[in-house]
Amino acid sequence: MEDAERTTGRVPDAAVVGPASGARCLHRVARERDARPGWWRTAPLDEGVRLRAMAAADRRAGLRERALAGARPDAAVVDVVGDHWTDLPGDVPGDDDEEVTLRALADGAALVWGAALPADEGSGRAGLRCTLAAVPGGGYAPVLVVNHKVVDPRRGKGSSTATVTRLLDWAPAPDPTLRVRRHPADLDRLVHAWRLLEAVGHAASSPVGAVLGLGSARAVVHDLEPVLDPADRTHATRLAVVRGELDTAPSRIGECRTCPWWEGWEDRDGPVEGCRGRLVLSDDVSLVVGGGQVGPLRARGMRTVADLAEAGPDRPADWNGEPYSDAVLRARAHRDGEVVVPKVARPTIPRADVEVDVDLESHLDDGAYLWGTLLTLRDGRPLEDEGYRPFVTWSRLPDADEGRAFAEFWRWLTGIRDRAAGQGRSFRAYCYSRAAENGWLLSSAGRFGPEGTLAVVKGVPGVAEVRRFISSPLWVDVHEAVATQFVSTSGLGLKVVAPVAGFTWRDPEAGGEASLGWYRDAQAARGVERDAGRERILAYNEDDVRATRAVREWITRFG
Structure with a gap:
């Protein structure tokens, strides 16, 4: 993860931040905080991110049609957004959608499709769009509609059984044929949405949410209690960045592959500098090792690729992941302008007739x-x-x-x-x-x-x-x-x-x-x-x- 330290600069306490699933990199949060309004209109969008968002939107549209068509005549179903919404930058809930959502919750709707939960300045949480299902006993559970697998066939007794429910008839029950898949990004969004429901007084009595995805015709229910505290701590750190209480610096991590800030772009007001250029200029050691390995190296005083390339064989304390010798060899290859180099004397691969x-x-x-x-x-x-x-x-x-x-x-x-x-x-x-x-x-x-x-x-x-x-x-x-x-x-x-x-x-x-x-x-x-x-x-x-x-x-x- 990128460096972070306390700073004296601040922005208004009313600042809010979205769920960590949107951007786990703290430096990306800081850059978006400091960017001009509407920066995303000219920023490059990773094609894979766009395609996954569009596929999820298509899935939501199909499930919406089924949900509305299958609703009982006496079931109060409110459709806030219509047949299409994405999670792409700029697709944020409007005031009208938030008013419709709050009115539907107050009226006791059984299902609010495409609900727009308003931001909560008190907790610093940005507004979020999701679906809301009424829960017996009062209150609502947030529901995400995604385009990835949320369960697998259950083959062993040791695997975790999925709990499933129908959205219009909330009655969670274990399905012994399915094993649950827990996606951290889904859980982040569910906690964020549940906290927003709390803020408007319509959360279920216990923290719960569901994900409707591939592998099951019914929604997979998640107990959010075990992840509330970790998610809240992550949110507090991100909020500190947005409020200027925590400074950040770039460091290469896995998220950089799809981040527009990595390479930068040509904005209408001039070029936006990419994090990559800054790291190359400083010969930052994160260019050649994984995010979790940067800390142990910097603790040893190795902050640049050149430092690592000249390192001896002794592995730093707390080193994890690949062999330390591989990291040193990669640093030397980077220094010498090589892309792929052997680490054994005679590489081999099995061949056949x-x-x-x-x-x-x-x-x-x-x-x-x-x-x-x-x-x-x-x-x-x-x-x-x-x-x-x-x-x-x-x-x-x-x-x-x-x-x-x-x-x-x-x-x-x-x-x-x-x-x-x-x-x-x-x-x-x-x-x-x-x-x-x-x-x-x-x-x-x-x-x-x-x-x-x-x-x-x-x-x-x-x-x-x-x-x-x-x-x-x-x-x-x-x-x-x-x-x-x-x-x-x-x-x-x-x-x-x-x-x-x-x-x-x-x-x-x-x-x-x-x-x-x-x-x-x-x-x-x-x-x-x-x-x-x-x-x-x-x-x-x-x-x-x-x-x-x-x-x-x-x-x-x-x-």
Whole structure:
């Protein structure tokens, strides 16, 4: 986290701040405090942030229609905002919406969709938009509508059972088939909203909230009591920054990847300096280590990359995370202008006679619509034509046709594996960072396999079969091979490592976040424009599997 210390400067005590989920970086809070009104109109918006916000807005619109249509004739449902709202900068509740919300609460509405809770200057909390559900015994619980998974199938007795309810019939009950997912950002917003409800005298008697997201048709209920104090302490720190009681300084953390203040931008009044430029100018050590490692280094007097590059082998007290030697090596690479450097004498990666590179494309948590493969016959013996093969559905997700595409992919992949084995040839399949592929492999089997929760699609394997494959030596994570044998000054993602290996994507805008936008645009388009969008996605996916192969071959050349 960025540095913070007490300062004498102050702004009016009436200043308010939103939930920590909006920006956890204290220096970002300070910069937004000092920015001109409407700064966000010219600031760059990260494409992934925009797409996730728009997807959540679309989900809210669909759920709103169902909620209003399914309400009992005697249920008082108030629709404050209509069919669309986002959590993007500038989309803040207006006075009229706040008046409608307070009137609905006073009248005892059963559900207030898109409620606009007013700011509370006493506690320094900014206003917030959410949905409010009436709770038996009086009062309301805040409800978030999100576009991410809020539960998983529950398989073990040790996992935490989800408590669920219907919004128009608040009666929380455990669902033994579901395991709850607790997202800190969701809990932050729920606590913020509950405190605002307290301020207007309409909070439920005990702190509670709910999240309506992917994985359950009912809202997942969260007891907020255990997180109230930590959330309040976080809020107090952020409020101190807004009021000028706590000074801050930039320091690189994970949030910087999507923050407009990181690079800065050209504003109407002139350029806005980015935090990155200031850190580069000072050679700040946070440029090459994680946020949690900055404190121990500074405690040892190492405030710059140059300091760390000259450090000896003794690890600082309280050091955590990666090996200290990796951090020193990264600092030296940064000093020398290198991007990716080996940390072992002879990097290696398992190879085979028959090799298949795999890359999937998914749309948020809606589903995996494309499984791309690249077949390489390294021993030169015939099997079938080498090259790229996509297995794809363009149906709107979620849809059973996703299962059909996955079944075809799985049938082809395991067929190649079995035919190679039958000819006495070795086989391996590769991906870059198995977390995504494994997650969607298991999810596809769970949703479309023999016990499918969405549909049973012929040819889709069971979860057990998928688990056997992904836990076998035939499934190789190229990212893992890179991460255990190399360090990088710019991360170890495929878009960083493959260019070092000599690979170039055909599309200059290629990237995971960009592909989400291409998919969304292609789904909305028709005719030639739609076909062009789909071809762009397929070309990007093909380049990704070719990039994965390029990295494998580069590692082999090192060895």
